[in-house]
Amino acid sequence: MRKVWPSTLAGQLALLVALALFIAQGIHAFLLVEEREERRLEAISAPSVARIVDVADRLRADSALVHRRDGFIGRARVTPDSSVPEHIRRFRRAERRIFEELRENAQDIDDIRVAPARREDARPWMPGFLRDRPARDPHVLLVSAHMTGGPWINLVAPVPPVSEGILARILIQTGILYAVILLALLWLVRRSSASLARLIRAADAFGHGRDEGAITESGPEDIRHLIRAFNGMRERISAMLTEKDRMIGAIGHDLRTPLASLRLRAENVEEEGERNAMIASIADLEDTLSDILMLARLRQSGEEVRAVDLLALVDAVVEDFRELGADVELLTDGRVTAHIRSNLTRRALRNVIDNAIKYGTRARVRVEHDGSDARIEVEDDGPGIPEEALERVFADFERLENSRNRGTGGSGLGLTLAREILRAQGGTIELENRDEGGLRVLIRLPLGGAKPG
Amino acid sequence: MSEGRPHILVVDDESSIREPLVRYLSDHGFRVRAASNASDARKQLAAYAIDLVVLDIMMPGEDGLSLCRHIRETTDTPVILLTARAEDTDRIVGLEIGADDYVTKPFNPRELVARIRVVLRRVGAGGTRVRAPETESYAFADWVLKAGERELVDRDGVAVPLSTGEYKLLLALVSHPRQVLSRDQLLDLTQGREAHAFDRAIDNQISRLRRKIEADPKSPLLIKTVWGGGYSFSADVTRL
Numbered sequence: 049m050r051k052v053w054p055s056t057l058a059g060q061l062a063l064l065v066a067l068a069l070f071i072a073q074g075i076h077a078f079l080l081v082e083e084r085e086e087r088r089l090e091a092i093s094a095p096s097v098a099r100i101v102d103v104a105d106r107l108r109a110d111s112a113l114v115h116r117r118d119g120f121i122g123r124a125r126v127t128p129d130s131s132v133p134e135h136i137r138r139f140r141r142a143e144r145r146i147f148e149e150l151r152e153n154a155q156d157i158d159d160i161r162v163a164p165a166r167r168e169d170a171r172p173w174m175p176g177f178l179r180d181r182p183a184r185d186p187h188v189l190l191v192s193a194h195m196t197g198g199p200w201i202n203l204v205a206p207v208p209p210v211s212e213g214i215l216a217r218i219l220i221q222t223g224i225l226y227a228v229i230l231l232a233l234l235w236l237v238r239r240s241s242a243s244l245a246r247l248i249r250a251a252d253a254f255g256h257g258r259d260e261g262a263i264t265e266s267g268p269e270d271i272r273h274l275i276r277a278f279n280g281m282r283e284r285i286s287a288m289l290t291e292k293d294r295m296i297g298a299i300g301h302d303l304r305t306p307l308a309s310l311r312l313r314a315e316n317v318e319e320e321g322e323r324n325a326m327i328a329s330i331a332d333l334e335d336t337l338s339d340i341l342m343l344a345r346l347r348q349s350g351e352e353v354r355a356v357d358l359l360a361l362v363d364a365v366v367e368d369f370r371e372l373g374a375d376v377e378l379l380t381d382g383r384v385t386a387h388i389r390s391n392l393t394r395r396a397l398r399n400v401i402d403n404a405i406k407y408g409t410r411a412r413v414r415v416e417h418d419g420s421d422a423r424i425e426v427e428d429d430g431p432g433i434p435e436e437a438l439e440r441v442f443a444d445f446e447r448l449e450n451s452r453n454r455g456t457g458g459s460g461l462g463l464t465l466a467r468e469i470l471r472a473q474g475g476t477i478e479l480e481n482r483d484e485g486g487l488r489v490l491i492r493l494p495l496g497g498a499k500p501g
Numbered sequence: 502m503s504e505g506r507p508h509i510l511v512v513d514d515e516s517s518i519r520e521p522l523v524r525y526l527s528d529h530g531f532r533v534r535a536a537s538n539a540s541d542a543r544k545q546l547a548a549y550a551i552d553l554v555v556l557d558i559m560m561p562g563e564d565g566l567s568l569c570r571h572i573r574e575t576t577d578t579p580v581i582l583l584t585a586r587a588e589d590t591d592r593i594v595g596l597e598i599g600a601d602d603y604v605t606k607p608f609n610p611r612e613l614v615a616r617i618r619v620v621l622r623r624v625g626a627g628g629t630r631v632r633a634p635e636t637e638s639y640a641f642a643d644w645v646l647k648a649g650e651r652e653l654v655d656r657d658g659v660a661v662p663l664s665t666g667e668y669k670l671l672l673a674l675v676s677h678p679r680q681v682l683s684r685d686q687l688l689d690l691t692q693g694r695e696a697h698a699f700d701r702a703i704d705n706q707i708s709r710l711r712r713k714i715e716a717d718p719k720s721p722l723l724i725k726t727v728w729g730g731g732y733s734f735s736a737d738v739t740r741l
Contacts, residue, residue, distance in 0.1 A: 301559070304585045305515050308607035312521035315528075315610050334607055356652075360661040360713065364651075367664030367709070371702075385659050390652065394662060 057244070058237040065233055066226065073222045077215075084214060089145050091208035092162075092189060097149045099124055100193045103201045104154045114199055123175050124201045130192040131173045131202035132161035139163055139189065146191070159194035170204045178204070185209075236268075243267030247275055254282060296344045303337055339461040342395070346468050351389040353473075358386040358393075358422055358495070362415055365397045375410035376401060384417050386495040388473055393493070396469040397424070399462035400477070400489050404428035408486055417495065424491040432481040441479065442467050507621055508532045508550060512542040512568065513557035513583065518606075522555070525610050531617070539563035546572065553617055556600075557583045566598055573599035579620045583608070638741035639675040641734075642723055644714055645741065646675055653714065661713060666691070670706050671714075674724060674734040683731035707732060 054060055103124045107113055119125045132138065139162040147160045170188045171179050183206075191203040243266045250263050262279045265272040311330050317323040359382055369376045404411035408428020416423045433441060442463050467477050475493035482488050509531045513519040519535050526533045534549065536542035539562060545551070554572060558565035569580050582603035601620045604613055639646045643656040651668045653661040663671065673682065673690035682690070684703050691703075711718040725735050 301585045304606045305518060308583075308585075309515070309517035309521060311607045312518065312525055312610055315525050316521070330607065354660055355658055356660040356662065360663075364662040364664040364667070367667065371664060371666045390650070390660055390662060 056241070058234075058241050061237055062230060062233060065229060069222070069226060069229060073218065073225065077218045080214065080218065085141075088208045089142055092142050092191075092205055093146045093149055096146055096191045096203055096205050097153075099203055100146075100150060100157065100191075100201055101153045104157065104193075104195060107195065107198065107201075108156075111198075120175050121201075123178070124203050125173050125175075126199045126201055128199055130159075130161055130194065130200040131170075131190045132163045132192045134161070136163055142189070142191075146193075150193070156196045156198075157193045158196045161190075161192040163190050164188075164207065165190045173202050174204045240267045240271050243271045243275065247271075247278055250282075251278060254285075259286060293345050296341060300337065300341045307334060307337070336461070339465055343461055343465050343468060346392075346465075346472060351391055353387050353389055355385055355387055356390045356393075358384045358388070358417075358493075359415055361390060361394060362397060362413060362424060365394055365401060366413055368398070369401060369405065369411075374405045376405065376413065377411070378413045378415075380413075380415040384415065384422060384495065386422060386493065388493065389469075392469045393473070396466035396477075397491075399466040400426050400491070403462055404430070404487070404489070407431070420495060422493045422495055424493065426489040426491070427482060427486060429486045432485065432487045433479060435481065438479045438481075442477075506530060506532045507552040507617075508534070509617065510534045510536060510542060510545055510549075510551045510554045512536045512539070512554060512560075512565070514538060514560045515557070518557070518583075522610070526555075526614070526617075529614050539565075539568045542568060543571070546576070546578070551578055553621060554578055554580045555583065555613070555617070556580055557585075559585055569598050569600055577624070579624050581613070581616060581620060639672075640739040640741055641675060641678075641736045642714070646671060648672060663713070664709075666702070666706050667710050667713070670703070671710055674732065675738045678734045678736065678738040681727045681730045681733045685731075687731065 054063055099122065103121050103126065106121055107126065113121055114126055116126075119127050125131075142162040143160045146162065147157070150157045150160070164187055167183060167186050167188050170190055173190060185207055187207045189205045189207055191205050193201045195201065246263055250260055253260050259282070262282065263275050265275045265279075267275075307330060311327070314323055314326040314330060317326060359380060362380075363378055366376045366378045401411050401413065404426050405428070408430030410429055412427045414425040414427075416425075463477075470477050470491060470493060473493060475491060477492075478490045480488050480490065507530075509526055511519055511522050511526070511533060512535075513522070514537050516537070519537065523533045523535050534545055534551070536545055538560060542554070542556075546554070556565045556569055565582060569582065572578055572580055579601040580599070582600045583606055584603055585606045601623075602616050604616065637648045639648070645654045646652075647654060647660075650660070651663050651665070653663060653671075655661060669691035670687065673687055677690075687703050707724060708718070711721050711724055714723055715721045723734065723736050725733050727733050
């Protein structure tokens, strides 16, 4: 069923119309055949009825006629037995019809038998002048009528031609109908489904954070309406997002100025320990602020997708940590070209490796790739994360208090930010506890990058 | 210039920044004046021999970018911009308004002092004024070094990201092509302020860079080792 029933609107419409056409043509063909049959019956019954009535009249007028030597009265042969045995395949419809017509003119006819026969078998029932007349049709009809209390009147009637080619004509007609209607339908469906397809693409892209602008209205009115509704919605959402970005920008600015002021004044604190603690707190606040701003405006990031050597990128991030004295190791070597947002991807990776160093003391990074995806693994030697919390660490501001105390700093947005950056490029990030202890972060990133559409 | 103490003008409408900044700079050996808006700054620039201007971009009335353009048109006084919004840095890069450097709020005051010293040294040494370094690209051999992006781009347009250390080192090398640079000089050029790296790290990064840009890292053609001296970048460099 699944295979037969098409999934798209165009396919369903086409199939439905084809089915409906098929049924309609079937009924049409049935009616047509019926009408032909009716005319054929008419062609059989009318002359037979006339002849039977005539013979019956003559018999009623002169019953001695029965005893003529050969039994022929005109074209009919009058015999005590019917030319049609009772139990053969008979032409019942013709019988009924003739019987009904006879009833008006010859009430004493009480039985009618009609059956097809081969011409040579029918010869005894034909008058002499017909017997040897050449005929194309080897078939004839035997018509036999019984007079109440009297003999059978037997006739031989020609089989009216079956109208040949009626089926072929119906088939041709159906074909033409199919062609015309399906073509028109196809045109209509294509017209609407092209608009629908554009709408689907745009809605999909918008859902993934790529705004491709308003769609031009086209297609049938209801689809235009749908597009109009979508455009309106897109506009309102865009306006809201723009407003959000503007607001966050303003908040960021308003927070940065007092932070800068605090940072400057901190330098005046005489006691060195106190001063350094203050500076560290301010730096923390600054990091959190920048994470929030970045997360909130990821959508707005103007960074373009470019061809980047992904391994060199991972290597650069790892090297940055090593330059700061962190214990990080890159275990893969080589070159992999990926189409990604380089700076954002760097940021995502930095957050992941930073976590590994903070909570797992040292990090090992591995990169694998097949034709379409890169797989980046970051392993640490830390305590890992309770299974039930593996997904929770991606939530905004989530920090697992038992394993990660405030002293380690950070906004709790690091992994959220990493995941959002990767997702925007069609990638994924997962955490798992290693059997040997420690945490493993699995990043999967399509090498093709996020392409519009 | 008198008494050998550089004369700095701080322009910021926010007194909460201006006042502690003035104090901090004074504590670090500068003579400091302050202005809370552009017109006040213009007056002071006309009245005093100012060696360097620290200028906030976002100000009511005439903003910092406009004032910076004015300073650039009328004098050679170097300018360091203060920005509060990350996207302002894009504007600075885009506008190429002639600032010598910029820092983003909230900034580390020690870093600001270091940058002030670097800019003053550059101008004082009669060095030609360079634009904010982030705006440039350097082409050499099959590569383009994009300064703002911290990336090398190869002939096929594939970007090769660099670590901070590699980037600074390569930037130092390509901005002094065909000159012998000692490890000391390279440290100066790359560390700028807090130099806690040592010679070994420079050698290490040189070999990392060679692996990235040399066709055969064992017999390098671009970054050559000079016996007893240091390193020299021996390819033609075009600024883009």
